């Protein structure tokens with residue numbers, strides 16, 4: 001399939017092509033999908049200036065009007081569902097069905113965020129005075145997104161930031177800029193100029209944003225290593241930051257599960273989007289009583305799954321998104337081979353074009369192995385046996401990460417008791433990865449700072465302002 005290759009940045013409501021560009025590669029074929037503009041520092045300055053100019057008017061726009069426009073924007077994205085889905089598959093690699101869910105989810109996220117209420121807290125209402133804390137927008141938000149769910153993760157930021165009255169400069173990953181550029185074009189037909197600007201570029205653009213004096217807050221989703229750099233750079237101008245970072249999510253499978261019932265769900269908890277999910281199950285702790293049957297069921301499930309080009313009918317898992325991530329996952333596999341761990345299946349990259357690695361499951365590697373301790377972010381799952389629940393909880397918590405976790409049991413109360421002992425921002429019971437624009441989501445420890453979603457996430461795009469009124473005329 002070929003795509004119209006005219007992609008422009010959106011700056012102040014105008015399409016800006018930029019002086020230079022860079023190729024975006026289809027990870028299934030390694031063919032060029034299109035060229036994205038490579039923003040210069042002057043392009044970024046223009047986007048920040050446009051966002052600053054739009055800020056007072058947007059902040060003064062009644063919140064119900066902001067809501068209305070966000071809903072209209074969600075509807076406009078849905079109207080482009082099919083072309084956006086195809087473009088997302090081409091640049092990201094995920095199968096059409098998953099891409100459709102992402103584009104639709106992005107639109108629904110905007111609409112869900114639009115339904116949030118901005119709280120006003122009464123601190124004191126006495127005969128002497130009324131003290132209230134209301135919320136005011138921060139200013140210009142720099143939104144930096146990764147490549148695994150480029151559109152929906154950008155909307156995690158755009159929806160609440162705009163609802164709260166901020167203006168936004170959005171930067172997608174250089175591996176997946178095209179759907180975000182299209183989104184910018186759609187937004188330009190709905191939002192006032194400058195409220196949402198989209199810029200694309202290479203490795204220099206993110207740091208230019210985090211150090212830019214005209215950006216008041218950075219909302220970043222990406223790896224923990226980059227998150228540290230973002231926080232450091234933002235400190236120079238004391239920008240507010242929200243950091244959604246990496247994870248190494250454990251799943252704990254208790255001995256009372258119905259293996260036949262949970263095996264497929266557990267498989268997709270680990271391998272959805274080819275394991276390239278911040279909240280994918282990255283370590284699976286299984287009680288010895290059910291280890292063998294679950295192992296067999298997971299392998300049987302893996303054998304039925306079709307890995308291939310996401311644009312082909314029937315594909316359930318696409319390629320890794322990009323060459324560096326492909327190399328990183330292969331390196332972890334090579335390490336596991338060197339150490340002599342047992343592979344239940346997979347392990348060898350297919351000798352075909354594209355960044356394909358087959359579904360790989362490793363049988364009970366040591367707890368201190370790299371594949372258990374590091375975030376693989378790819379289709380390689382360490383399956384780990386445990387005997388004692390306290391030991392499983394301790395192993396699950398022995399990580400610098402704390403993003404998500406899941407507990408699987410036939411007894412919900414027993415699962416809840418385990419969930420309450422897990423150090424992570426979210427714990428799912430008998431499911432995984434369910435997120436909502438109405439619920440806060442974020443990481444503890446080195447998985448992040450702050451949250452997205454829910455009222456808590458909305459408040460991260462505001463400053464509190466306390467107004468104290470003496471009940472006496474001056």
Ligand code: NAD
Nearest residue numbers: 145146147172173206207222223226229244245246247278
């Ligand atoms: P990454 O950190 O390499 O890049 C993320 C974004 O930051 C990209 O847009 C990139 O261009 C930009 N960037 C790179 N260097 C920068 C710098 N110095 N300053 C500012 N911006 C910079 O991450 P990635 O490889 O795109 O994404 C994968 C990682 O993201 C994984 O670790 C995954 O767990 C994490 N992630 C977290 C969440 C979450 O919500 N917690 C969601 C998705 C992905």
